[in-house]
Amino acid sequence: MQFSAREDIEAPIEEVFRAVANFEGWERAALRRGAEITRTDTMETPSKGMTWAVQFSFRNRIRKADLELTELDAPNKVRVFATASGVESSFYIELVSLSRVRTRMDVSTGLKPTTISARLLLQPMKLGRAKLSNRFRKRIADFAGAIEDGYHPPNIR
Numbered sequence: 346m347q348f349s350a351r352e353d354i355e356a357p358i359e360e361v362f363r364a365v366a367n368f369e370g371w372e373r374a375a376l377r378r379g380a381e382i383t384r385t386d387t388m389e390t391p392s393k394g395m396t397w398a399v400q401f402s403f404r405n406r407i408r409k410a411d412l413e414l415t416e417l418d419a420p421n422k423v424r425v426f427a428t429a430s431g432v433e434s435s436f437y438i439e440l441v442s443l444s445r446v447r448t449r450m451d452v453s454t455g456l457k458p459t460t461i462s463a464r465l466l467l468q469p470m471k472l473g474r475a476k477l478s479n480r481f482r483k484r485i486a487d488f489a490g491a492i493e494d495g496y497h498p499p500n501i502r
Contacts, residue, residue, distance in 0.1 A: 346456045348454050348455075348478055349452065351451050352450050353443065353449050354492050356493055356496035357442070357448065360496050361450060362420035362423075364488075372384075378401075379401065380400065381399070381400040381401070382397055382398070382400075385397060394414065396413045396414070409429065410427050410430075411427065411429070413427075420440060422438065423438045424438075430463060430466065431463030431466075432457065432458055432467065434454065436454045452485050
């Protein structure tokens, strides 16, 4: 099952990439939503190979996920691969500079069940795919809006 969204953001590509690759910020956001997240690597700077162990509640059950940063090409691409409860997931963000102060962000994610119980877990999501797709696009649009709101162009005299 695939979801994708595209947003044009009024900010330079470097600013957008800084927000996308703010892994400490993503960790804090997961904690605020009730997940337990732990870095399982020893890297000091964001780079390919960073890993996390995540524990969260979904459908009244505690789920565990392992995440790995599989691609980090500043300022163009970020890819994260996750496995959780028999579901493999990839999250891909590609940035394209449209001008000095405008960036296009393409976000896509895919979910693939690897066990029968995972297929049963994803089946209701397939039935509500249109609603989930709209929620995904709205979240990406909200994130793009937050990036725009946080960017303040320098005053040119």
